[in-house]
Amino acid sequence: MVIIATTENYKNIIRQEMSKLQTHAKLSVFTSLKTNPDGSKVRECYECTNFMNLLRIYEQNSNGKLEVEELSISENQEFARRYDIQRVPTILFIDDNGKELVRYLAAPQGLEIQPFVKTIFAFADGPNYYENAIKQNLHRINPTTIKIMMTNQCPYCPQLIETANLFAIASEGKIRSVIVDILANQDIGQYYKASGVPYTIINERPAIQGMIGPQHLLRELIGSNTNIQYR
Amino acid sequence: MYNLEQLDPEKIYDIIILGLGPTALGCAIYAARFDLDLLVIGKEYGGLIITTHIVENYPGITSVTGTELMERFRDHINSLEIPYITDEINEITKENDHFILKSFFQTFKAKTICIATGSERRKLNISGEDKYTGKGVSYCATCDGAFFKDKIVCVIGGSDSAAKEALFLAKHAKKVYIIYRRDEMRAEPINKKRVLENDKIEIIYNTNITEIKGNGNSLTSVIFDNGDNFEVDGVFIEIGSIPASDIAQKIGVKTNNKGEIIINRKSETNIPGIYAAGDVADAPFKQAITGVAEGVIAAYSAFDYLKKTEIKY
Numbered sequence: 165m166v167i168i169a170t171t172e173n174y175k176n177i178i179r180q181e182m183s184k185l186q187t188h189a190k191l192s193v194f195t196s197l198k199t200n201p202d203g204s205k206v207r208e209c210y211e212c213t214n215f216m217n218l219l220r221i222y223e224q225n226s227n228g229k230l231e232v233e234e235l236s237i238s239e240n241q242e243f244a245r246r247y248d249i250q251r252v253p254t255i256l257f258i259d260d261n262g263k264e265l266v267r268y269l270a271a272p273q274g275l276e277i278q279p280f281v282k283t284i285f286a287f288a289d290g291p292n293y294y295e296n297a298i299k300q301n302l303h304r305i306n307p308t309t310i311k312i313m314m315t316n317q318c319p320y321c322p323q324l325i326e327t328a329n330l331f332a333i334a335s336e337g338k339i340r341s342v343i344v345d346i347l348a349n350q351d352i353g354q355y356y357k358a359s360g361v362p363y364t365i366i367n368e369r370p371a372i373q374g375m376i377g378p379q380h381l382l383r384e385l386i387g388s389n390t391n392i393q394y395r
Numbered sequence: 396m397y398n399l400e401q402l403d404p405e406k407i408y409d410i411i412i413l414g415l416g417p418t419a420l421g422c423a424i425y426a427a428r429f430d431l432d433l434l435v436i437g438k439e440y441g442g443l444i445i446t447t448h449i450v451e452n453y454p455g456i457t458s459v460t461g462t463e464l465m466e467r468f469r470d471h472i473n474s475l476e477i478p479y480i481t482d483e484i485n486e487i488t489k490e491n492d493h494f495i496l497k498s499f500f501q502t503f504k505a506k507t508i509c510i511a512t513g514s515e516r517r518k519l520n521i522s523g524e525d526k527y528t529g530k531g532v533s534y535c536a537t538c539d540g541a542f543f544k545d546k547i548v549c550v551i552g553g554s555d556s557a558a559k560e561a562l563f564l565a566k567h568a569k570k571v572y573i574i575y576r577r578d579e580m581r582a583e584p585i586n587k588k589r590v591l592e593n594d595k596i597e598i599i600y601n602t603n604i605t606e607i608k609g610n611g612n613s614l615t616s617v618i619f620d621n622g623d624n625f626e627v628d629g630v631f632i633e634i635g636s637i638p639a640s641d642i643a644q645k646i647g648v649k650t651n652n653k654g655e656i657i658i659n660r661k662s663e664t665n666i667p668g669i670y671a672a673g674d675v676a677d678a679p680f681k682q683a684i685t686g687v688a689e690g691v692i693a694a695y696s697a698f699d700y701l702k703k704t705e706i707k708y
Contacts, residue, residue: 293500317537319462319535319538323441327481357613359529359531360530360539362538373529374528374534377439378500379482379485
């Protein structure tokens with residue numbers, strides 16, 4: 165549920181941060197939007213409306229730099245099939261080559277605002293601290309999906325999410341980061357038997373429980389017995 | 396948001412602060428006000444305090460969650476344009492008049508260092524603990540409390556943190572047992588009173604747990620040291636912490652027998668130019684406010700050191 169971001173404090177954080185965005189970025193958001201016979205539009209899922217209201221705050225405070233494109237899952241079936249959209253709302257960061265870099269099955273609210281903003285900035289060719297290391301080691305990284313199970317109450321999750329997303333953006337499509345709120349998507353949490361967060365699954369291997377830093381995450385991607393090259 | 400373009404690997408910072416908790420950020424705020432070139436590097440933003448669901452002893456703030464407190468710190472460091480990054484320093488060496496700090500991602504140089512790396516949760520190191528971590532065993536009630544709605548959980552430990560974890564869990568769980576090896580909680584009296592008055596919380600004294608058992612997928616019970624099998628759905632371990640002083644020890648910074656860095660009243664270590672503060676240091680009373688104070692003193696001492704050694708001034 166979108167609760168925290170409705171507070172003025174968090175809206176202010178979004179306003180302050182998004183006003184600094186210098187370059188264009190586009191997010192695609194699949195929702196339950198439907199067009200009625202009379203041409204009017206309606207969303208069948210209440211959470212989709214909450215999501216869109218939240219994302220519009222990001223968009224409206226970005227000086228026109230952030231574009232949030234709402235896509236109806238029923239009216240964009242080919243696009244939805246291409247990106248294997250199984251549920252709404254889903255936020256996608258898709259690069260210029262059509263590769264999905266980051267997927268959110270979670271509302272970027274409360275503590276999740278900071279990592280979401282940093283993801284948007286890095287996606288828009290802004291600063292990415294991990295970019296050099298990821299690019300230098302890209303040949304050692306197999307195509308990878310990092311799934312991070314989180315909740316909006318988890319104080320460690322934002323840091324791990326930021327790291328995974330920035331890795332994905334630096335990887336030119338070799339790494340995909342998927343952020344899942346398992347209180348809002350309980351079936352996914354149950355499927356992976358997650359009863360604690362953060363809970364990280366890399367290429368469906370056994371889960372990593374708890375907070376892991378960027379160094380640990382990179383080791384997981386490269387192989388734990390491999391030394392990572394210094395810059 | 397800070398500008399990463401500033402992170403020139405050839406730049407020699409006046410001070411690099413290791414840690415991203417209140418101690419490190421208190422040090423950073425003062426270092427910035429002393430006009431020092433600084434960088435803050437930490438494993439994760441916020442430190443251990445972000446797992447505290449309520450902070451009521453930080454002067455000037457009546458009541459705040461740990462995460463909200465650290466968001467206020469973030470506002471403060473952002474207002475001073477203090478650069479901070481999430482990374483982990485693995486190696487520190489000395490070269491001429493400055494230190495070289497290496498992470499997996501970049502190399503940094505600094506004339507002084509403040510180690511404010513805090514501490515890490517202590518584990519019980521008993522059978523079943525690792526196997527059921529994330530499947531019922533947790534070290535963070537704030538993170539995982541919501542998964543135990545209407546369930547039975549226990550908190551291991553008798554500290555103030557354990558009391559606060561139990562109080563937080565009581566909002567979600569049907570029943571919370573505190574299992575403590577001694578015969579009296581050592582929590583702050585105000586939190587001890589709250590625990591004793593909470594109908595959902597029961598304390599089992601003079602008891603240790605020796606094993607955590609489960610069905611493979613989830614935790615089902617704990618075994619007491621008297622052999623009893625005690626059925627619970629979740630175990631929250633809150634038995635203190637271990638100072639994160641590995642990097643300091645590697646470079647010859649002196650520590651005590653607990654692994655805490657030995658500092659003087661100026662937050663100086665035995666190595667000139669290296670300071671330490673907060674949970675990683677050897678102060679007997681570890682609180683956010685005392686850590687911040689030590690961090691602030693470290694910033695002043697570094698400023699004074701730089702002035703005297705004329706590295707900058």
